[in-house]
Amino acid sequence: MIYNILLSLFPLLSAFPLFMMLVELHGKRPAARQLPWLAFACYMVLWNSVFTRFMAEHPVLWTLNPIGDIFMMLSFMFLFVREENRKAVEPIRKSYRVRSIVAFLIYIVSNVVCFHILRPPVFLIPLIVGALVVFYFDRLYSSLSYYPKTRIHLVFYFFIISTFLVLPLFRLFFIAQIGYVFMCRYRNWIAHKDRMIVQHDEERKMNHKIVTKMGETVNDFSDLHESLQNFLTNLAQGIEAKSAAIYIWDEKEQLFRCSDIYGVFFPLVRGNEMSFTHVETLKEIALSQNISEHDNIVWECGMSRIGTYVPFASQDGRILSLGSRAANIRSLILEPLNFNQQLLGVLVVENKLYERYFSESDYYLVQNFAHYATMILKANEAVMERQNQARTQAELQLGFHIQSGLLPHKIPEFDGISLAGSMTPAKEIGGDYFDFLNLPNGNLGIVIGDVSGKGVPAGMVMTSLYAFLHAECRYFVNSYRALVRVNSDLAGHISETMFASLLFFEWNPRSKALHYTSCGHEHILHFKKMDNSLDTIKSGGIALGMIDDNSKIIREKSLIVRPGDTVLLYTDGVTETANEKREMFGLERLKAFVEKYQALSANEIRLALLEELKSFAHGAPQADDITILVMKF
Template sequence: MIEKILLSFIPLISAFPLFMMIVELYGKRPKGRQWLWLIFSIGFFIWHGIASRFVSQIPFGRPLIPLGDLSLILFFTILFVKEENRKAPNPIRKPYILKGLIALGIFAAVIGVFSYWMQPPIFLIPLFAGALIAVYFDRLYSSMSYYPKPRVHLVYAFYILSSFLVLPVFRLFLLLQIAYVFIRRYRNWIDRKDRLITAHEEARITNHRIVMKMGETVNDFSDLHESIANFLSTLAEGIEAKSAAVYIWDEKQKLFRCSDIYGIFFPLTRGNEMSFTHAEALREIAFAQQISESENVIWQCGISRTGELIRFASSDERILSLGSRAANIRTLILEPLTFNKQLLGVLVVENKLYEHYFDDSDYYLVQNFAHYATMILKANEALVERQNQARTQAELQLGFHIQSGLLPNRIPICDGISLAGSMTPAKEIGGDYFDFLDLPNGNLGIVIGDVSGKGVPAGMVMTTLYAFLHAECHHFENSYSALVHVNSELSGRIAETMFASLLFFEWNPKKKSLHYTSCGHEHILHFKKSENALETIKSGGIALGMIDDNSRIIREKELAVSAGDTVLLYTDGVTESVNDKGEMFGLSRLQNFVSEYEALSAEEIRTSLLEVLKNFANGAAQADDITILVMKF
């Protein structure tokens, strides 16, 4: 009676592991790790709840029950070892499954020999064999498991008891023990979920605390090192790291340099200094590093743009290759600092307080806050660029003011001629030049020139040309001699690719005569009032600075002018002005302009031409310096 009552509990208890598995799967436990446990729990229920009863009633079937039990226990052992392998840093690769199957095969052979071919009481031998195999499985589990659990040992103990003592109560002990294992496993899973929830909540609080601290300490990017130092200290304190560093990528030299360090940071390059090296010495070593070796962990992180959590540094070959320094590095996080696919550097967080190891939560926080370091580097880069631009702008403005001082600040008044002139640079410093010179012979020098190129280089050549020209005019004989000497001085002092075209006019107010020497400048537009016609004169010559001696190429000429005539001089910035459609103003439009506006005064012609050029451009940017010089007789 009691036996029947106890046997009725067997299906209920054997179904308990299956019930627990269904609960775990419903609770969203990762299915990829559970299908073997599910198969075991189904087999466990079918064998103990249903199949074993029928097998025990079959003639000579009773010895098969220990074989079924041992098969499930082998499956049970394999699952436990696999479970611990999944969590262990170095999974077991020994052939423990094969060993278990061999032991199970030996036991099946013993059952076959002694239970079916021998008569009682010899059949007890398989029971002893089963006990030995159960003990072997227990030892196998102990040798394979990282943390052997006593409750698993009890499974083997109760199996041995249930094999020798056929009372149902001992089989119930075996079933209850396995059910208890599943209960503990379920509780561990629940506890792990609770720990994860707690960890996530702590990570959220830590994240919020770091954000608040970052907002207080990282708000001024004018000093890069101070900003990075504040960032590193805030991050390290937030995740309880001992040290951290930022390595900046040098794009030109293709290497990483340590920019800033927090805490006692052990350099991540090979070295033979002892582990007790002074903290300041470690900092100096780190700052002196130039990392360009492809096998270095910082290089790999930066070049691959892939962050990495090295939880156990002692098992990473890249860390072990650092020699004596590796002994001080327990755990490590590396995160690349990138902006729009541009590599800026690598953030390294090294070792955790209280000899703990970094986990996924720490890695997430480092990844999350690495953007602050990226922001600091880009903000500082932009700030430096703006400062450089402001400095350059100030220098250009200064250059513009200096150059403006070289251009005539007043238009001279001279008998028989009315003048107007201006230079509008395309940049702050232009390469065009015009000037009025009081010559020693009492005549008036009128100069217009154009230096190749634009900007600072052209402005420097123009300044040099101004100095040489004014120096030569103190010993003036004629425009031809002056430009021969200027060319000789200029050709050896400017770059081979630089040159300057120039027209030098000399007006004699007494004789009312105009002479000029050309050095490869633009056409001269001369409107003859008496003939009511425009003459376009090719100026000729060769630009200054192109050859060392221009004396045989240039020559002085006379331009016959009379009252009412107009002469327009210009640089190529006028004819090469481009509108919004890409069309150039050209010489023909300039010729038409002179013919149309020749009746105006010299100043009116100048301002009218600037207005015409502006209207023609229709908003298009000025591409070259524009210089206009008008002579009205």
């Protein structure tokens, strides 16, 4: 009776890993990575509750029973080596797969030979070989995993015990241990999600703090060093860094010069000074030395135009090459300062306070706020070039530099969608904005917006909007939630007279689904190829920054698109383009244009519309920015 009760527990315990996997998938754990785990859980349920019972009634199939068990252990080892090596710094070694499969094949051969060719008592041979093979799997796991866990070792050991002591109780220990492993995976995932939520809140608070400080101190670009010093101070204090510096690129001399420093900054060049050199002496050394060596980390970052994140400087050869200074550098972040295709310099942030190391969140924040440094450098350049012009004209030009630096310089490529976008600035800047965002869920964010006002105020609002939007998209859930949070952030940091209209589209390349949330932007023009008809969709919502809480006014919607469809987004500079008779281009002409040219590619439609507007204006001056964004499916 006890024997039958124990056997009846096999299916129940075997189903627990499958139950945990279904819970994980329901909880939105990344599905692609979990499919092998789900397949293993299904195999375990079927094997322990169906196939083994069926084989017990057919002695001729008994040979398959131990082979199926060893295959289950092989799959288990594959899954955990693959899972834990995701955290490893070095790439996983592929040869373990060949070795483990060879061991599995050796076991199959020994099992078949001993059961079907030789006679008892040689049946003990496959038992011993099977135990050795499983022990070998355990050793492979230990040697290849990032951090071997005791609970994984217990799975292998319980299996070996249940192989020799053929009693249901030991088999139950083995199955229960696998169930416990799956439960721990789920608990670790939940703990990770909780940590990410806390980290997101901390990032948002830090983001707000830095934005507020930047808005208070970075407003006068006539004194370059004062502006850069304020920027470095706000950034370093915001992310709790010990020091920071900006290296400015000298195009004529082909070298980097250290322009401004905050804190105890150790120069990123080789030197002979003692490790505890006086702070002022270190500053003098940094400001007097130039970087022109091609193997220097600042040079590599600037020339590659790619940010560099060095969480542990003691493991990076580029830092170790600095000699005595390397001992004082624990952690490092570098970010190039680019304006369109022009290299302006490199931002360097050095060492975390309290002997900590920089995290990926710190790296992200440095990337996010490096645009302020770029804005300062270009704004100062514009001020110096136009110091004899009127202040109003200079502000308009500054606004153009600020805004242009935030626009994307490369059109992304995603399955099922072709994109084209551009912003044609006017003499007076209106603050148009468009962007493409690689979202953490693998989808593409497509943004178009327009800030009210002109000049530097509009440029500063656009920079803050850019920072808030990118911060929210780091933990993206959907466009509605992102814009509710962005509105809350923006409303407290801009003037009551300013606001920004925005359209946020999310394209899913796997399901070919398009969702969007609107904050008071222009119409959406959607040409349906199948119906040969054009839909003019009122985007709706309320502009960002007009009220503190827009959660009850805006909402996320779906836009059903099919192959061949075209979606055109624009700012009011398109429909308000005027000719010499002061006639506006208007929405009706734009709709007629889309119907006429919808068969062209996305970029051809963009170019054709610019040409159409130019022809319509017939030489009349452009009064506002013209931003066009075309989606072709």
